[in-house]
Amino acid sequence: xxxxxxxxxxxxxxxxxxxxxxxxxxxxxxxxxxxxxxxxxxxxxxxxxxxxxxxxxxxxxxxxxxxxxxxxxxxxxxxxxxxxxxxxxxxxxxxxxxxxxxxxxxxxxxxxxxxxxxxxxxxxxxxxxxxxxxxxxxxxxxxxxxxxxxxxxxxxxxxxxxxxxxxxxxxxxxxxxxxxxxxxxxxxxxxxxxxxxxxxxxxxxxxxxxxxxxxxxxxxxxxxxxxxxxxxxxxxxxxxxxxxxxxxxxxxxxxxxxxxxxxxxxxxxxxxxxxxxxxxxxxxxxxxxxxxxxxxxxxxxxxxxxxxxxxxxxxxxxxxxxxxxxxxxxxxxxxxxxxxxxxxxxxxxxxxxxxxxxxxxxxxxxxxxxxxxxxxxxxxxxxxxxxxxxxxxxxxxxxxxxxxxxxxxxxxxxxxxxxxxxxxxxxxxxxxxxxxxxxxxxxxxxxxxxxxxxxxxxxxxxxxxxxxxxxxxxxxxxxxxxxxxxxxxxxxxxxxxxxxxxxxxxxxxxxxxxxxxxxxxxxxxxxxxxxxxxxxxxxxxxxxxxxxxxxxxxxxxxxxxxxxxxxxxxxxxxxxxxxxxxxxxxxxxxxxxxxxxxxxxxxxxxxxxxxxxxxxxxxxxxxxxxx
Amino acid sequence: xxxxxxxxxxxxxxxxxxxxxxxxxxxxxxxxxxxxxxxxxxxxxxxxxxxxxxxxxxxxxxxxxxxxxxxxxxxxxxxxxxxxxxxxxxxxxxxxxxxxxxxxxxxxxxxxxxxxxxxxxxxxxxxxxxxxxxxxxxxxxxxxxxxxxxxxxxxxxxxxxxxxxxxxxxxxxxxxxxxxxxxxxxxxxxxxxxxxxxxxxxxxxxxxxxxxxxxxxxxxxxxxxxxxxxxxxxxxxxxxxxxxxxxxxxxxxxxxxxxxxxxxxxxxxxxxxxxxxxxxxxxxxxxxxxxxxxxxxxxxxxxxxxxxxxxxxxxxx
Numbered sequence: 001x002x003x004x005x006x007x008x009x010x011x012x013x014x015x016x017x018x019x020x021x022x023x024x025x026x027x028x029x030x031x032x033x034x035x036x037x038x039x040x041x042x043x044x045x046x047x048x049x050x051x052x053x054x055x056x057x058x059x060x061x062x063x064x065x066x067x068x069x070x071x072x073x074x075x076x077x078x079x080x081x082x083x084x085x086x087x088x089x090x091x092x093x094x095x096x097x098x099x100x101x102x103x104x105x106x107x108x109x110x111x112x113x114x115x116x117x118x119x120x121x122x123x124x125x126x127x128x129x130x131x132x133x134x135x136x137x138x139x140x141x142x143x144x145x146x147x148x149x150x151x152x153x154x155x156x157x158x159x160x161x162x163x164x165x166x167x168x169x170x171x172x173x174x175x176x177x178x179x180x181x182x183x184x185x186x187x188x189x190x191x192x193x194x195x196x197x198x199x200x201x202x203x204x205x206x207x208x209x210x211x212x213x214x215x216x217x218x219x220x221x222x223x224x225x226x227x228x229x230x231x232x233x234x235x236x237x238x239x240x241x242x243x244x245x246x247x248x249x250x251x252x253x254x255x256x257x258x259x260x261x262x263x264x265x266x267x268x269x270x271x272x273x274x275x276x277x278x279x280x281x282x283x284x285x286x287x288x289x290x291x292x293x294x295x296x297x298x299x300x301x302x303x304x305x306x307x308x309x310x311x312x313x314x315x316x317x318x319x320x321x322x323x324x325x326x327x328x329x330x331x332x333x334x335x336x337x338x339x340x341x342x343x344x345x346x347x348x349x350x351x352x353x354x355x356x357x358x359x360x361x362x363x364x365x366x367x368x369x370x371x372x373x374x375x376x377x378x379x380x381x382x383x384x385x386x387x388x389x390x391x392x393x394x395x396x397x398x399x400x401x402x403x404x405x406x407x408x409x410x411x412x413x414x415x416x417x418x419x420x421x422x423x424x425x426x427x428x429x430x431x432x433x434x435x436x437x438x439x440x441x442x443x444x445x446x447x448x449x450x451x452x453x454x455x456x457x458x459x460x461x462x463x464x465x466x467x468x469x470x471x472x473x474x475x476x477x478x479x480x481x482x483x484x485x486x487x488x489x490x491x492x493x494x495x496x497x498x499x500x501x502x503x504x505x506x507x508x509x510x511x512x513x514x515x516x517x518x519x520x521x522x523x524x525x526x527x528x529x530x531x532x533x534x535x536x537x538x539x540x541x542x543x544x545x546x547x548x549x550x551x552x553x554x555x556x557x558x559x560x561x562x563x564x565x566x567x568x569x570x571x572x573x574x575x576x577x578x579x580x581x582x583x584x585x586x587x588x589x590x591x592x593x594x595x596x597x598x599x600x601x602x603x604x605x606x607x608x609x610x611x612x613x614x615x616x617x618x619x620x621x622x623x624x625x626x627x
Numbered sequence: 628x629x630x631x632x633x634x635x636x637x638x639x640x641x642x643x644x645x646x647x648x649x650x651x652x653x654x655x656x657x658x659x660x661x662x663x664x665x666x667x668x669x670x671x672x673x674x675x676x677x678x679x680x681x682x683x684x685x686x687x688x689x690x691x692x693x694x695x696x697x698x699x700x701x702x703x704x705x706x707x708x709x710x711x712x713x714x715x716x717x718x719x720x721x722x723x724x725x726x727x728x729x730x731x732x733x734x735x736x737x738x739x740x741x742x743x744x745x746x747x748x749x750x751x752x753x754x755x756x757x758x759x760x761x762x763x764x765x766x767x768x769x770x771x772x773x774x775x776x777x778x779x780x781x782x783x784x785x786x787x788x789x790x791x792x793x794x795x796x797x798x799x800x801x802x803x804x805x806x807x808x809x810x811x812x813x814x815x816x817x818x819x820x821x822x823x824x825x826x827x828x829x830x831x832x833x834x835x836x837x838x839x840x841x842x843x844x845x846x847x848x849x850x851x852x853x854x855x856x857x858x859x860x861x862x863x864x865x866x867x868x869x870x871x872x873x874x875x876x877x878x879x880x881x882x883x884x885x886x887x888x889x890x891x892x893x894x895x896x897x898x899x900x901x902x903x904x905x906x907x908x909x910x911x912x913x914x915x916x917x918x919x920x921x922x923x924x925x926x927x928x929x930x931x932x933x934x935x936x937x938x939x940x941x942x943x944x
Binding site for chain 2: 167168169171172173174175176177178179182187190191340341455456485486487488489490491493494497512513514515516518519520542552553556557558559560561562563564565566567568569570571573574
């Protein structure tokens, strides 16, 4: 709650709205005990007194009634009616929405078509019709306003409910013996409630306005009772001669609706989980660079990361996602980066081209040398020129990396034309060629397919074709086969391997699978808690791992052909990268760990073409794994 | 006795249905018959679209079958509700976090099956939760926390604890470790093995990872296009595959020490469910296919010791 208020008041406008609204509400609540004249007593002798007249702070109206008193009572009434209408609309609308969304199928279809029909009427016309049928009066106006707002709630809440009703926790609740009604009340409703509050906070202003509108037309509050709308309506005739009678209620409506809307938006931003996660803050086109050390001199290798450090600053926490990584890859070579989630392998890959989302990401040290130039200091234009042209990426899920509304051929053409002028016809021929290169059968026809018309394996082939479009020097593949079935994975891996040999490509392949590394990569780097713990040629490392983490991790993975057996496990969990322990990050889970492992800085020591970040590599290498 | 007997289980979904037109039937599960023996772990493997999730949902009563029969511990489950199923058979979900309601504490989540399925009193519930938490190696202080505060491995332990709370003797484990990191996978798999011994449970273990399935199962069933293509002992089925599809799966898994080479097949797409083939659904991809495969869908027949396959030209050996 305190955190919610903090978030809310960080938004200046919302804070302004909150203050204005609280003040108005306070006045409205105190109205009956304030020393105000009776708002309905007429005094025709004192008609149209201007503001600041004796005894009448804001003057009087056309019947000589005290305007300030009427304003206070009117505000009180308008707020009450608006809030009541919002509550009624929210209650009925949300009930309809939850039932339709949860039941699905025919029930949903029929309910939502009825709601659509209600929405097809212009809302003021519908409200007029309802009041006309029920007869004028404030309570009827309230019902009319509530009724026209029901569809808004019903549609919003239905959408959220549909998403929730298919969640696994609803299935789990069914299997735990809960009935449909119980599931709606105890499982769905708590998750929908924030959305209802958001919808209410953004519509209550509208409802006050709509009620005022009906009263203005004489269909809401009946004389002599004052609400803001009827005050405006009565003052209309004297708009030119005594403008203050219109301006006073007008300003009040403005203040109320404005403050409610500002506050409502603030509330929405503060409690909507999608917005909280930073969806509103658009990341910069390139990662922020704030290096605290002088970058090392560029290397001769095709692509080399030199002591690269990338951090995420969230609140007062610093997550050291990449804590000093050095890697290199040359033409025709495949480098594997292996690690578990949170080990920093993906952030390392994204840092190369400055693709880490900023804020909160930041490159704080080291360099990325590509063909002798440091990319970390490079301008956005330079990076953009290289992205997809010299260094291309392939990501895990082709369904989210391909645009669903464009044909795959057009997406390939766009990838080429982003970097060089090319006539449409030539580009299209080249797109077909690329699809053929990634072994898509019937490429000339497939080029006009949309992503959803292809299987997962085909889509990943298209992503690879797109990465190849500009004949890059380096391809960075981030778990490109994790989302695919095994038989498809084997084909994609074979394809990548063939392409690399045909085209002399350098590939950086990120994975968590030792089998894949063994089959595809020349060299491998094992990452743990943001750092490389072991690095070198693949075969020797897999035959004789010298870091206890590599050794244990390999033992965890069952291999086909071993029969039923107990599996080795690593006790404990990887450390959070915002509070790394002193010394070796793996020490708390390591059977070889001694006191010295938990102090100071343990370096990545080279030994021939291998390197390992461990004080006792020989001991590790000689011991059999036990679980 | 068999823990579970399934006879000719079929699920047809209607697609393209609107208010006015009748849809076209698509068979997600095409007449599966199999037994799960008391106390065994039956592994189920297959790629996306093979019907393994539809099968699992039917077995726990979340989806009514179109045809066929499910017998749990000798009792036919005809019109049973998930509530009745829940006391006999439980489900552990793939995504541990999304299977826990984000707005409920772990205690509330754990209490639901005890309260709704077994009508236990507050004191009984607390006692039972303590016992279960002890067996899945979770600390009781976790009970007052919310799901988002847990790592994937811990959340999956909670999911397993909830399934145990229902006191069902059969658990369906639907890819229980595929969302977890490798080092945590083994912890959860070993825990499952211990629980099985402790409580005498029967498991159906669904996974796409052949090595994991082989490591935990007694028997393995291979699904393709909504039907069983091969079922046999775990130590024989991949080593000594009879069905060409099983062999394709086994040869595709990346293994340290084997050269990278995509195994041979004629095509790589699944048949179109809207327009299913008349013969063997694998014939189009199969390098051993003959004329009969195009016309007749093979039946599941015994081809070795407790080893069945549905193939006209099984692999010898």
